[in-house]
Amino acid sequence: MPKLGVNIDHVATLRQARREYDPDPIAAARCCEEAGAEGIVAHLREDRRHIQDKDIRALRKSIATRLNLEMSLDDKIVAIVCSVRPDVATIVPEKRAEITTEGGLDVVKHFRRIKLAAAALKKAGIKVSLFIDPVAAQIVRTKESGANIVELHTGAYANAKTSQQIARELNKIKTMTAFARKMGMTVNAGHGLKYDNVRAIARIPGVAELNIGHSIISRAVFVGLETAVREMIGRIKR
Ligand code: PXP
Helix, strand or coil, X not given: CCEEEEECHHHHHHHHCCCCCCCCHHHHHHHHHHCCCCEEEEECCCCCCCCCHHHHHHHHXXXXXXXXXXXXXXXXXXXXXXXXXXXXXXXXXXXXXXXXXXXXXXXXXXXXXXXXXXXXXXXXXXXXXEEECCCHHHHHHHHHHCCCEEEEECHHHHHCCCHHHHHHHHHHHHHHHHHHHHCCCEEEEECCCCCCCXXXXXXXXXXXXXXXXXXXXXXXXXXXXXXXXXXXXHHHHC
């Protein structure tokens, strides 16, 4: 069964709405771990719309499981992540105007920059993951870039409307998981996963970890964070 990594960005989004101190994403991370999450994910965006520099330093100190920092290829961000030394750094495409990470990283197009960033991160002792669409050419270039992990973008699956579209997107993720595993890579998946669509992804053989944020934090508003995390783990394991 895949492990659950909880993305706590939206706890910081709520805090930043008032620019005060609560809710505290560090306390939220601890709560997720107590509820059984096996990793914490946070994205230090260039515009600092939610997670702040001080958060990632505090998370590094307090997290008992695994810290996975999402990041762009911006030189300043790469330098910060190298100094914080999370367990995993996930390189994602980042656009200022987007509401959330809209698609996978184009590793084919940005190969040189990605390879350089991956080398710097690995030199700092950090495992490197690339957030990509489930496409063979992207997986091949990910392997060649020196990254150890692929995170397959599940957004197209999550947004699919008809049963045919859902089956097609699911099949892409299944096939590309097997392909990446054959190449010796660790495969994670995430984006847009919810309580009612996570099960099919959790059942794909070879998926190591699911990184989920928005649906868990949204559910936490009604049932509390610990229960929301436990319920998601229940869905993954069922
Ligand atoms: N994985 C990656 C790489 C992401 O960028 C995000 C969104 O920040 C997630 C997982 C979590 O997506 P969601 O909030 O839709 O669950």
